[in-house]
Structure formats: structure tokens, C-alpha cells
Amino acid sequence: MKYLFKSIIVFIVLTYNVFGQTKDQIIEGTVSFVTTNNIYVKFENTQSIVIGDSLNLKNTITACLVVKSKSSSSCVCQVVNACEIQKGDNVFFVDKPKEKVIVTAPKKEFVPVVLDADELQTEPEYKETIRGRISASTYSNILSNRDDRHRIMSRLSVDANHIKGSKFSFNTYLNYRHILDQAETSFLQKNSFLRVYNLGARYDATPTLSFTLGRNINPKMSSIGAIDGLQVEKYFGNYYAGAIVGFRPDIFDYGFNADLLQYGGYVGTLTSTENFYSQTTLGAIEQRGNGDIDRRYTYMQHSSTLFKDLNFFASMEMDIFSKVNYTTKNNLRLTNLYVSARYRFSRALNMMLSYDSRKRIIYYETLQTEIERLLDDDIARQGARARINFKPYKNIFAGISYSKRFQSDNQNKSDNIYGYVTLSKVPNIGGRLSLTYNRNESNYLKSNIGGARYSKEFMNNRLHTDLYYRLVFYDYTTGMDSFEQHYFGTNLSYNINRQLLVSISGELSTFDDENNIRIYSRIIQRF
Known part of the structure; x- marks a missing residue:
């Protein structure tokens, strides 16, 4: 009994220690x-x-x-x-x-322990992500009745976010083109072109405050294009505000031009939940030319998604300044309006509708010698488009779209119908087969284009092949003879590994006694 009693006491103590803790x-x-x-x-x-x-x-x-x-x-x-x-x-x-620690005051001198910085920081504040792509390509036109033309191109794009875990990021997108066997006759007809579309650095002072310096396109004000200068953006919970000051790229060579000063700001709100996403930005921009006001306008940009089925996008620009014959006014002029909506009825059916209305942008200082002519032609070029994609059967995809361009003087009008059917897995031989048709009717031309393309992968999808044919009928309403043209083409692309791809394509076009050949080759390295 004595030992049994002790065993019960030990069991009670252990049970309290195990189940009595929080x-x-x-x-x-x-x-x-x-x-x-x-x-x-x-x-x-x-x-x-x-x-x-x-x-x-x-x-x-x-x-x-x-x-x-x-x-x-x-x-x-x-x-x-x-x-x-x-x-x-x-x-x-x-x-x-949290465990309570009882500390007994030492009778002797207390020496604090200082931890090294590396011991305190277990994880970096920011994570480095670097993605890049460099490519080189050649394009040759070998013409039977005219001079041949050849050109080479190369592109470089890099997105380096938080380099080595720091607050600094870098991005760039460059494009170089060189035309062979062509004499440079003027400044506007050069052989070599270097275009810098993006070249900037960003510093994230805090998770909600960033500074961007260089040439960058701001996605919250994409209609303004590239900005050479400083951009600042600050988040306040679901709200944000930003400001820019810099210059517009030169309108002729897209280089830096200190005479084209621009500055402005924007505010916006961002809402993101499981079933709803919305972002709206409002801003105002002033652009100058040689110190005087070239353009002053406001803009709005909105995008939203509801239940992952309805996507809506809208953008608008409203000019609020004009200068004609040295007389300035604050007239309102809608220069750009675009709205689009896409709805997914099911996995097999979706539909898209869009409308746009655009007027020519007038820079009152840069184009001051042509202001009156431009204002006489101040007509909105409008367009509407509808598209439906559907999957009637397994492995079959189809779609049809209709677009219309129009304006009040009945010029530049166009009606375009496009349709396609794709069989994603051809019986017995595999691969994909696509059939397309396009009809366009404008003020001076009617065209009908039919095409077929067969694609297939080999070597565990590392080798991609294409064969295609297009038949084109052109019927001019201005009195020119109608004619037809045939296109035969092929393409081979090979993924050496996940980062390196090489491809070559060729096309033969025939028209009456002309036989023209186009050859395009490309190599892409990703990192």
C-alpha cells in the first residue's frame, strides 16, 4: 500500500504538468x-x-x-x-x-550580453529576385523584283528587385536595330537605332514609400508613357498618392530632351478581397516645351475584377488647356476614352466588349505652326469591338470577333470580321490545327484572308514546329486591279535548356511574277 500510494501521487503530479498547462x-x-x-x-x-x-x-x-x-x-x-x-x-x-523567468539580482557587478547584428536578424528584410532576357535576331527580305533588305536587332530586359536583399531595385529594357546596305540620307533615315524604353532604379525607403529615378513607365499612369526623372509613391492603407517630375522623351529619336519638362501627381485607392478587386487612379499632368505650356490634362484609370468572372477596365484623358494665336484658354477637350469589359460565363464561354474614342494630341508649343490645321481636323476616331471565345467540344476551341472604326466625316472607317477554329489534338498524328478567316472593308480596300496552321512538338516538347498557308484576296475600290497572293511558311524553335532558345522561320510569298522570301532567325537567353 505504501508503494501504491506513492505511485498515485506521482501520477497526479505528472498529469497536472501535462494537462494543466495553457x-x-x-x-x-x-x-x-x-x-x-x-x-x-x-x-x-x-x-x-x-x-x-x-x-x-x-x-x-x-x-x-x-x-x-x-x-x-x-x-x-x-x-x-x-x-x-x-x-x-x-x-x-x-x-x-510566454514563460515567466525569475531573475535573481546578482550580488556582483552585472555584465550585459550584447548580441551581434547577424544573430538578431534571422531573415532578410527583402528578398532578391532577378529576371532577365537578352535576344539577338536577323530579318532578311530577298525580293525578286526589288533590292534585298537585311537588318539585325537585339533586346535586353532586366528586372532586379531588392539586389542582395537591399532596398535597391533596378530595371531596364533596351532595343537596338541596324539596317544593312542602306545609305543614311537624313537624320530621319538612319541605319542604326538605339531605343531606351526603361532604365531606372527604385529605392524602397519603407514598405509603403518608394522613390524611382531614371526612365520608367508608371503602371498607375501608363497612358503618359516613359518619364525621365523622379517618381515618388506613398501608400496609406488602401489609399496611395504619387508625384512625378522629369522630362518627356524626344518625339523624333526617343532620346533625352531637357526642353520637354513635365510634372504632376495622382491619388488612388486599392481594394482587394477574395471576391472583389478594384484600383482607381486620378491624376493631373502638365507638360512644357521650351519653358511654355505644351499640354495640361487630367486622367483617370480604373480596373476591377468581380468574382474572377467580370473584368472591367477604363481610362480617360481630358485636356484642360489650349493656346491659339497667343490666346490661352482652359477649355475642356476629351482626347482619350477607352472602356472594356470581359465576362466569363463558364470555362467554355467568355465574351469581351470594348469602345474607344481618340483625338489627336495637340502640343501647343511643339506643333504651334500646325495648330490651325490640327484643330480643323479635330475629329474623334472611334471604335467598337466584340469578341466571343467558346469551346463547343473537347479539344476544340473557336472564336469570332467584330470590330468597327468610324468618325463623323465618314473617313478612315473600317469593318473587320475575324474567326478561328482550333483542334488542339489532331487524331492519329497529334499536334494542333488552326483555321482562320479575316474580312476587312475600308474606304478604299476590301480584303479576304484565309489561313491554316499546323503545329507540333517533338523531343519532350523541346522542339516546336509550325507549317502554315495563307491565301489573300485584295479588291481596291479606287480602280486598281484586284489580285490574290499566296503565303507558305514554316518555323522551327528549339529549347536547348530552360533559359536558352533558338529559332528560325521562313516564308515564301507569290504574286504574279514576284517570288519574295523572308527569313527570320532569333536566339534568346533568359537568366
Whole structure:
């Protein structure tokens, strides 16, 4: 009995130690927004979460996020361990009870322990991602009745985000073209062209504040094009504001031009939930030429997605300045309006509608000698388009679209009908077969174009082949003779590895006694 009594006491003590402790609390959250640099997670309450804590994806045991900053209901996080995070993912935080440590004051002198910086920072604040692509290509026209033409081109694009885990990022997109066997007759007819479309650096001072310097296109004001200068952007929760100051690229050679000053700002709001996404930006821009106002306008840009089925996009530009015969006015002039909507009825059917209205952009200083002529032709070029894609049967895809261009003086009108049918897996021989038809009717020309293309992959999809044929009928309404033209073409492309691709294509076109050959070759290296 004595030993039995002791055993019961030991069992009670052990049971208390195991089951009497406070259990870990699980706090669940949802990824509400994903950017290039940060992941935003929504919680009901973040009181138990501190900066530096780790978050896990649901059904995983490996930490995927580290908290960088927080508010009362959300956390700004950085991805770790190469996890793939998407908007709407469920995450959780394990709130372990903090152990109480009783410290006895030392009788002798206390020497604090100083931790090294490398010991304090377990994960980098930013994750480095570098993607790039460089390509070289040749294009040759071998003509039977005219001089041959040859040209070479090369492109370089690099997106380096948070280089070595720092706050600095770099991006560039360059294009070089050289025409062979052509004499340079003027400044506008040169043999060599170097175009710099993007060349800039970004500094993320905080997760919500960034500075961009150089030539860059801002996606929140894409209609303005490239900006040579400084751009600043700041987020305030779901709202943001930005400002730019710099120069427009030269209108002739796309180089730097210090006479084309431009500056402005914008504000916007961003909403992102599981079933709804919306972003709207409003801004104002002033562009100058040789110190005087060239153009002053406001713009709006909006995009939204509802239940991943309805996508809507709209952009608008409204000029608010004019200068004619040295008289300035603040007249309103709608120069650009574009709206589009796409709805997915099911996996087998979707439809897109769009409308645009555009007027010629008038720069009152740069084009001051042609202002009156341009204003006389101040007519909106309008267009509407409808497209339906559907999948009537397994392995069969089809679509049809209709677009119309029109304006009030009945000039530059055009009606275009396009349709296609694709068999994604041809019986017995494999590969894909596509049939297309296009009909266009304008003020001076009617054309009918029919085509067929067969594609197939070999060598575990590393070798891609194409064979195609097009038949074209041209019927001019201005009195010129009608004619038909035949095109025969092929293409071979080979993926040496995931990063390196080489391809070559050739085309023969026949028209009466003309036989023209086009050859295009390309090599692409990704990194």
C-alpha cells in the first residue's frame, strides 16, 4: 500500500504538468493583398503578434512569412523559404504562452550580453529576385523584283528587385536595330537605332514609400508613357498618392530632351478581397516645351475584377488647356476614352466588349505652326469591338470577333470580321490545327484572308514546329486591279535548356511574277 500510494501521487503530479498547462492559441488570418515586395495579411486582432514573428500557410509546418510591421488588424510580411503566396490564402499564427523567468539580482557587478547584428536578424528584410532576357535576331527580305533588305536587332530586359536583399531595385529594357546596305540620307533615315524604353532604379525607403529615378513607365499612369526623372509613391492603407517630375522623351529619336519638362501627381485607392478587386487612379499632368505650356490634362484609370468572372477596365484623358494665336484658354477637350469589359460565363464561354474614342494630341508649343490645321481636323476616331471565345467540344476551341472604326466625316472607317477554329489534338498524328478567316472593308480596300496552321512538338516538347498557308484576296475600290497572293511558311524553335532558345522561320510569298522570301532567325537567353 505504501508503494501504491506513492505511485498515485506521482501520477497526479505528472498529469497536472501535462494537462494543466495553457494550450497554444491559433490565430487565423487571410492574405488580402500581394505586391512585388510585401504580403498583406488580415486578422481579427493582432495584439498577440509582434514584429519578427513567423506565420505559416494552412496545412504546412514550415514558416512562410515574417512580420515586418503591423496595425491593429493587419500585418505587412516578407516571404521566406521560397513559399508561393497568393491572395486569399489562409495563414495562421501560433501564439505560444510566454514563460515567466525569475531573475535573481546578482550580488556582483552585472555584465550585459550584447548580441551581434547577424544573430538578431534571422531573415532578410527583402528578398532578391532577378529576371532577365537578352535576344539577338536577323530579318532578311530577298525580293525578286526589288533590292534585298537585311537588318539585325537585339533586346535586353532586366528586372532586379531588392539586389542582395537591399532596398535597391533596378530595371531596364533596351532595343537596338541596324539596317544593312542602306545609305543614311537624313537624320530621319538612319541605319542604326538605339531605343531606351526603361532604365531606372527604385529605392524602397519603407514598405509603403518608394522613390524611382531614371526612365520608367508608371503602371498607375501608363497612358503618359516613359518619364525621365523622379517618381515618388506613398501608400496609406488602401489609399496611395504619387508625384512625378522629369522630362518627356524626344518625339523624333526617343532620346533625352531637357526642353520637354513635365510634372504632376495622382491619388488612388486599392481594394482587394477574395471576391472583389478594384484600383482607381486620378491624376493631373502638365507638360512644357521650351519653358511654355505644351499640354495640361487630367486622367483617370480604373480596373476591377468581380468574382474572377467580370473584368472591367477604363481610362480617360481630358485636356484642360489650349493656346491659339497667343490666346490661352482652359477649355475642356476629351482626347482619350477607352472602356472594356470581359465576362466569363463558364470555362467554355467568355465574351469581351470594348469602345474607344481618340483625338489627336495637340502640343501647343511643339506643333504651334500646325495648330490651325490640327484643330480643323479635330475629329474623334472611334471604335467598337466584340469578341466571343467558346469551346463547343473537347479539344476544340473557336472564336469570332467584330470590330468597327468610324468618325463623323465618314473617313478612315473600317469593318473587320475575324474567326478561328482550333483542334488542339489532331487524331492519329497529334499536334494542333488552326483555321482562320479575316474580312476587312475600308474606304478604299476590301480584303479576304484565309489561313491554316499546323503545329507540333517533338523531343519532350523541346522542339516546336509550325507549317502554315495563307491565301489573300485584295479588291481596291479606287480602280486598281484586284489580285490574290499566296503565303507558305514554316518555323522551327528549339529549347536547348530552360533559359536558352533558338529559332528560325521562313516564308515564301507569290504574286504574279514576284517570288519574295523572308527569313527570320532569333536566339534568346533568359537568366
